[in-house]
Amino acid sequence: MPQLEPIAWLVVALSAVVVGVSKTGIPGVGILPAILMALVLPAQESVGTLLGILILADLFAAAYHRRNAQWSLVIRLLPPAFAGIVAGFFALKVIDDRQLKPIIGAIVLVMLALNHWRTRAQEEDIHVPTQWWFAAGLGFMAGLTSMMANAAGPVMVIYLLAMKLPKVAFVGTSAWFFFVVNWLKVPFSMRLAMMTTESLKLNLMMLPAIALGAVLGVLFLKRIPQKAFDAAMQILAAAAAIKLLF
Template structure:
């Protein structure tokens, strides 16, 4: 793969990638799903397929910082129910990448994100009229298990083909009734495990190599201040605003993918 290095990127291009890396750190510790904007920036500055390989280690760095920050708030029953379905989604996504070109991938992911955002908003309005969401323990019901598997497959698929699994899983955790810290703790462990497991697949597809990792080494520096800003901001965002920001970030990311 003709990956790009530091010397092939203009100063403005590197600045854009640095801002996107900072936003990754912020999204991991504050508003999960906001890194769909980073996805679009990486794809605009770098070749579309190469951008997914460069972005993955940056996301893993953000995941590590998020786990260190919110490790006590993870809901492990939810995670164990999601992982098998996500693994299936990653395999399907790998096969899809072998077949699909950039345009098909972009349109597919954008459509899925907008659909999931619409379903989540509809579910939340229904829940408000019926007394609220059932909470994370609802994953033990039959409908809860089915929903977890459905979102898990979609999350695995979207994270493999475009590193866009964040919005899908964010919408699942919102629909399951997670509060802010439980949401962030559960998603932190989820994406650390999933993104690390994607590395062999991405390397096998030629999306990660020594040159892309050199660029990552320069960009990871900007993830840390973004995570610190997110940690500071999350305690100043109330629950309803937090949920609206997550859904808004998902919609923006979906529209970006469809219009790019």
């Protein structure tokens, strides 16, 4: 049994539920667990533990969307994303837990700002570039931020919106991209001792919470105004990210 304080158990379980919700119904909340877990666990341990939870949740999403991914877009992003993962790996080799917590906070705040810009771009019909350098840059950023903080969701959203995908293809392509990227991160995370036998035990114990979140995501999508819910979760994430900075 992993040795955690009661509040840490509660936060990890809540994070697992939120991850499940983000995979099936409300993607905007997916950035919150990165902050919550960094508040109650050592920074690198929180990143590795959350990665295991994300991989288990990805199994639900990838299975459900097994025919909905646009693979040409996934494949275009994977080389720069892998380069970003490698860059994140070398950065984490020289960053200790004390330094990583504010870095996670800063990454999340930048991702929230990108998400706000993305929302404004949709409302005002701002042109988003679609050239190869745009895909390469966002792919690298997705790999880097995913390796260091599991916080690449807003980057992927911006890219897929620029591609003007239908809703089902949008969700399916995102699901499979993160399924592949999260598995690519595993050997690097194990090399850094961010994923351990203890963290894997904890991940498996969170399976019921992930499944509950997946069911809640479907229900929330039907009954809760997504815009208001996203805004509330992003405000909570921003507040927690600021706390990590200081």
